[in-house]
Amino acid sequence: MTNLALVKDTQEGGKEYKWVTLLAKARKALETGELVTVSPDKIRRMEGQPRTYFNQNSISLLADSMESVGQWQPGTIRRVKAGAPIEFELLDGERRWRAALHKKLPYRALLVDVEDEAVPYIVAAVANFNRENHTPIEISDAIERLSQMRIPLKEIASVLGLSENWAGRIHGLQRLHPKVREMLDPTLPKEKTLPVLAAIEISRHEQRFQLQLANRILSRKVSLKILRAEAAKVSKAGGGYIRAQRSEPVRVWQSVQSLSRQALRVLTDLEFTLKGNGSFTAIDQRSKSEIRRVLDSLEEAAKKGDKCQQLIKKHRSED
Structure with missing residues (x-):
């Protein structure tokens, strides 16, 4: 959530940008939220959640872990207007919520107070994208939706934990x-x-x-x-025209920097997950073939990392 704290009130001609107000409201909601425990069947999914893909096997593993050692990280919810059959709406923590539903476990969440209907999506985006991996399309769609709120790309990138260059390239997937x-x-x-x-x-x-x-x-x-x-x-x-040209060196280097940071972020998230509560139980319950596939993937990733280092060193030595 710290990225929201970096957003400064910006004014032009004495008039505050609307997007700054939205980010400030989201920040306040997160700072003043109250931790609660509720039944998961009293919560509904927020329409337009940033995350759309869920691996069911991963949900089952998480449910087993939560049943064994509890829910170590709370989700984020808000109250639904009075009179609705469901009491709360989920802003963040859908994997944990699905796991709690699967095992009929109580759900821990930060209950936030939000009035502006644009704010819940900002809260969901910040909570989601600064922690868990997302598909490229999920990221692109989130950037598009935040752009429609007239939030500048630089601020969107900061909120989502991305470089501005990479955010712009991923946003292009909308085309x-x-x-x-x-x-x-x-x-x-x-x-x-x-x-x-x-x-x-x-x-x-x-x-x-x-x-x-x-x-x-x-x-x-x-x-x-x-x-x-x-x-x-x-x-x-086809009757069109594109000039075949070499990539600009500056843009190539920006891509190298951005992708290397992403690789580090993914591996850091993986290490954090493996050190977390329930990881031992989750791994112990898997078959040898499943574990072997994961280890093979990590070994291949390590080889790719070594290859990238060699290419950088090779190009540098050729200067």
């Missing part, structure tokens, strides 16, 4: 053809999932060319390295 957007679905097999960097590059081009480019990436007929040149070729054949 994707619907069928290309579907290729970023995390439930798809790996061979049918479009790499995020490829999707970002494809989003820069006209939608009428995007599906062809995406299919060529998935079929391995085109690599990410030559994707822009391929886009220029496809565009020219």
